[in-house]
Amino acid sequence: MMVAGIGSRKGVSAGEVLAAVETALEAHGLTMTALSALATASLKQDEKAILSAGRELALPVVIVEDEALRAASSRTISRSNLSQAHAGTPSVSEASALAAAGAGAKLLGPRTVLGPVTCAIAIGGDAP
Numbered sequence: 129m130m131v132a133g134i135g136s137r138k139g140v141s142a143g144e145v146l147a148a149v150e151t152a153l154e155a156h157g158l159t160m161t162a163l164s165a166l167a168t169a170s171l172k173q174d175e176k177a178i179l180s181a182g183r184e185l186a187l188p189v190v191i192v193e194d195e196a197l198r199a200a201s202s203r204t205i206s207r208s209n210l211s212q213a214h215a216g217t218p219s220v221s222e223a224s225a226l227a228a229a230g231a232g233a234k235l236l237g238p239r240t241v242l243g244p245v246t247c248a249i250a251i252g253g254d255a256p
Contacts, residue, residue: 129164129252131190131233133225134178135211136168137244142180148245149181156236156249165190167228169197169220190228200226205238206248225250 132149149166153159166182167190168175182189192200197217204222217223221239225248232253239248 129229129233130158130162131165131167131225131229131250131252132163133221133223133228133239133248133250134166134168134172134181135215135220135224135239135246136172136175136178138175140175140177140244142177142184144243144245145177145181145247146184148240148242148247149185151242152240152247152249155240158249160185163187165228167192167224169215169217169224170194171215172220190224192224192227196227197223200224200233203235205235206246219246219248221246222248222250224248229253 165188173191200223201217204219207218229250229252233250236249239246
């Protein structure tokens with residue numbers, strides 16, 4: 129399972145979300161077809177752009193509950209004081225990707241920042 133975790137400022141566009149996902153995947157030599165899902169924190173569950181991006185890619189959008197987000201936070205690579213203050217995690221995109229990818233998940237690298245959107249790619253622990 130491969131998950132793209134998304135963090136964003138309020139009011140971003142679906143195009144900005146899709147561009148961040150594509151940029152993050154390209155950084156790891158991957159394409160959109162590698163993804164199993166998008167994920168974000170519960171505080172972003174009403175962010176229309178993230179939900180629209182999931183529909184456009186025909187991928188589920190996993191909403192990560194606060195407890196699971198906090199549990200994955202110790203395994204993030206990036207550290208944002210702003211994210212910590214607002215979301216309770218040092219990286220919404222990284223913690224969301226890790227939590228949604230399941231037990232043993234690993235980040236492929238630090239989050240990618242593209243304007244107002246961050247994206248991190250995690251792969252499930254059961255992958256080769």
